[in-house]
């Protein structure tokens with residue numbers, strides 16, 4: 001049994017994670033998938049023990065898990081469920097440098113300042129592209145370095161979304 005399966009077994013014992021039985025007005029019974037089912041269905045094993053998020057991603061390449069009506073960072077969800085509550089105001093730094101990884105043992109809570117400091121000594125972005133000619137940009141009031149490839153991908157994705165809205 002892999003570490004992830006062990007964790008999965010453990011997490012499904014939490015009540016809130018059980019599938020819910022919904023009984024409609026006409027008496028029909030329907031089982032809704034539990035949050036755990038929905039979460040783990042979007043995780044696949046990657047190299048170096050990374051748990052790769054295959055679902056929705058943010059422009060920055062972080063996994064996004066939607067728990068109606070909000071979106072939560074998939075890595076933050078995994079960390080707070082399986083390890084500990086995230087101290088208020090702290091970011092989770094990916095020690096494995098793979099931004100869509102949700103393995104909580106690859107994450108470390110750090111201050112925003114420390115996260116930025118670490119980001120500036122990195123040589124590759126979360127997707128493995130070189131950062132030697134990175135572009136600096138401000139996002140949510142913080143300065144971040146973005147590799148050329150990710151900047152191009154992000155602009156293309158944005159243009160696609162705009163086109164969809166216009167059509």
Ligand SMILES: [Zn+2]
Pocket residue numbers: 049050051096097098101102103106
């Ligand atoms: Zn990882």
Ligand SMILES: [Zn+2]
Pocket residue numbers: 125126127128129147148149150151
């Ligand atoms: Zn990149």
